[in-house]
Amino acid sequence: MADSVITLSDVAAAAGVSLSTASKALNGTDRISEATREHVRVTADRLGFRHNALARSFARGRSQTIGVLTHRASNPFTRVVLATAATELGAKEQAILLYDARIDEHDVTESILQLRARRIDGVIVIGTGTSYPTPSLTSRFDVPVIYAFTFTEDPDDVTITAYDNEIGRLALGHLLSKGRRKIAHITAEPRDNAAQRRAAGAQEVLADAGLEWASPVRFGRWREGWGADAAAELLAEVPDVDAIFCGSDQIARGVERVVRASGRDVPGDVALIGVDNWEQLMHDQRVSRHLTTIDVGLEEIGRQVAAQLLEPGTQPGIQYVAPQVVTAETT
Incomplete structure (x- = not known):
C-alpha cells in the first residue's frame, strides 16, 4: 500500500500549534517567533512533509x-x-x-x-x-x-x-609567465565582439610587457579548419614564433595539428592556449586535460x-x- 501523504494538519498537530501558525512558519509569511518557526520546520522535516507547490504559490501570490x-x-x-x-x-x-x-x-x-x-x-x-x-x-x-x-x-x-577582455589578458599573461616572447594570435572575424575584446585584452598585456605581436592578428572564423590554415601561414611568415593564443579551443585544435605536422614540439617549440574549456564541456571532469585553455x-x-x-x-x-x-x- 502506498505511504500516506503527510498534510499540513499533521504537521500542526505534531508540533502542537494551530494550522494557521504551521502555515505561516513554513511559508515564511507574517510575524511569528523564530523559535516557533524552527520548531515547525524541524517537525515537518521529521514527518517528511512536502509543500503543495500549487497551494503555496496561491498563498504567496507567485507561481514559483x-x-x-x-x-x-x-x-x-x-x-x-x-x-x-x-x-x-x-x-x-x-x-x-x-x-x-x-x-x-x-x-x-x-x-x-x-x-x-x-x-x-x-x-x-x-x-x-x-x-x-x-x-x-x-x-x-x-x-x-x-x-x-x-x-x-x-x-x-x-x-x-x-569577461572577454579579461580572457585575453589572462591568456597572454599565462604565455608570458612561461617565458614566451614571440607570440601570435589567431581568432574569429574582426566584427565579432568576443574576438575583438579578447584581442584587445591580450594586446594590453603585450604592450605592458614592452612587446608586439610576432605577426599581425589573424582574424577568420571560430573553426578548426581556419586555425589550421592560419597556422600554416603564420609558421611560413614567422618560423621562430614560440607561442600562439587561439581565440577558441576549436581554432587551437587546427593550429596544433599544423604545428606538430611541421616537426615542431608542443609546448617545447610552440606553446598553445585556447578559450572555452571545450574538453570539459564535451566530456567530463574525469577526462585527462590536453589543451591549456581559459574557462569562461x-x-x-x-x-x-x-x-x-x-x-x-x-x-x-x-x-x-x-x-x-x-x-x-x-x-
Whole structure:
C-alpha cells in the first residue's frame, strides 16, 4: 500500500500549534517567533512533509515558475548555463518553463505571449555567446528579466556574462609567465565582439610587457579548419614564433595539428592556449586535460543568474564573471 501523504494538519498537530501558525512558519509569511518557526520546520522535516507547490504559490501570490528563453538550447555553452541555473532554481523550489527558438521578432513574440500567460515570476534570456548582441526584451515583461552569456544594447538590462577582455589578458599573461616572447594570435572575424575584446585584452598585456605581436592578428572564423590554415601561414611568415593564443579551443585544435605536422614540439617549440574549456564541456571532469585553455565561467554565470533573479533590487548593467586559466599539456 502506498505511504500516506503527510498534510499540513499533521504537521500542526505534531508540533502542537494551530494550522494557521504551521502555515505561516513554513511559508515564511507574517510575524511569528523564530523559535516557533524552527520548531515547525524541524517537525515537518521529521514527518517528511512536502509543500503543495500549487497551494503555496496561491498563498504567496507567485507561481514559483521562471521562464527561460534560449536561442539554441542544444548549444554546448547554452546547455551548461541552463543546466546550472535550473539546478540552482530547483534547490529553491522554482520550476522553469523553457522556450527554445530563434530570438527574432516572430518567434520571440509568440514565446513572450505564452510566457506572460503563464504567470511567471521572472525571465532568463540565455545567449549562445558574446559575439553579437541579443535583442532587449525587458520592456515586454512586467517581471524581472536577466540576460546570461550574451549582451544587449540597452545599458540598463541586467546581464551576467563572460569577461572577454579579461580572457585575453589572462591568456597572454599565462604565455608570458612561461617565458614566451614571440607570440601570435589567431581568432574569429574582426566584427565579432568576443574576438575583438579578447584581442584587445591580450594586446594590453603585450604592450605592458614592452612587446608586439610576432605577426599581425589573424582574424577568420571560430573553426578548426581556419586555425589550421592560419597556422600554416603564420609558421611560413614567422618560423621562430614560440607561442600562439587561439581565440577558441576549436581554432587551437587546427593550429596544433599544423604545428606538430611541421616537426615542431608542443609546448617545447610552440606553446598553445585556447578559450572555452571545450574538453570539459564535451566530456567530463574525469577526462585527462590536453589543451591549456581559459574557462569562461559558464557554470558561475548560471549560478549567479539564478541567485540574482530571485533577489530584489538587482543592479542594472553588465556584471562579468571572472575567467580562469586551466593549465594542461600545451603550455
